[in-house]
């Protein structure tokens with residue numbers, strides 16, 4: 001089911017038709033507060049009242065016109081100017097900034113966003129996409145990090161290479177958002193079994209948390225896996241960290257009760273709020289993460 005859903009995520013016919021179906025639009029509302037930024041901002045204000053921070057992401061990937069990438073940059077500049085009150089950060093996909101078309105232009109777009117994020121005292125995260133982009137994304141990040149301190153990158157624990165990538169990044173005092181990984185990858189490069197992905201995730205935490213304590217890295221545990229978070233917290237405690245130094249991020253609409261519990265307990269919790277009309281591929285990846293979500297989609301279809 002995971003493979004099928006990830007295949008559907010890449011299918012151009014489905015991508016152009018499914019978003020028109022009203023039951024699909026109803027189903028996606030579970031993970032998006034709305035398509036417009038105003039709905040995302042309102043959700044961030046509500047979360048802020050519960051002691052939870054926000055991470056905004058405008059949905060979209062693999063743009064084919066540089067003009068569209070330029071509009072994404074302008075949009076984020078407006079978002080950064082408008083969201084000072086909620087202390088939000090932003091997260092972008094390199095292919096949404098033109099990486100497929102012109103890597104130099106994509107880098108210039110990232111530089112502009114890093115500048116805007118710095119001015120707004122915010123933080124720019126670079127999402128990690130499928131493995132065809134890993135090297136180029138790491139390269140963009142390393143260059144950007146040499147010019148800007150408030151930039152971070154998502155790394156995927158399902159890739160065998162990630163431990164090596166972490167080691168290479170460490171001298172630059174990186175900011176790493178550690179995720180399990182959301183794309184369909186072959187077993188030659190990614191652990192096929194969930195237990196191996198989880199074990200690698202934990203090993204990476206064990207390696208990085210002492211670096212966080214020494215202020216040599218920023219680490220955000222971007223996962224809904226509360227067992228893993230609890231295990232990582234034991235490593236953090238052993239490294240002498242306070243709860244407030246342990247950063248966790250989850251997606252809007254997923255395990256909201258756990259988001260609130262962790263925030264109440266004193267962890268630094270942030271929720272990624274996605275918005276925009278290009279939700280199709282992103283939404284299919286959310287369904288693939290938990291195929292039981294298909295039941296919810298079916299209920300929307302049959303009005304149950």
Ligand SMILES: Cc1cc2nc3c(=O)[nH]c(=O)nc-3n(C[C@H](O)[C@H](O)[C@H](O)COP(=O)(O)OP(=O)(O)OC[C@H]3O[C@@H](n4cnc5c(N)ncnc54)[C@H](O)[C@@H]3O)c2cc1C
Nearest residue numbers: 127128154179180181182222223224225249250251286289
């Ligand atoms: C803040 C954030 C940023 C991310 N950025 C990236 C990125 O840049 N690149 C990338 O490849 N991936 C990214 N991801 C996605 C990530 O790679 C995983 O696919 C996703 O988080 C699901 O894995 P998990 O860590 O939650 O663990 P899992 O073991 O999959 O899930 C743990 C538990 O969480 C719940 N859960 C998880 N996912 C769902 C869901 N979709 N619906 C309902 N319940 C669910 C279930 O109860 C499950 O048992 C991001 C995730 C987060 C939270």
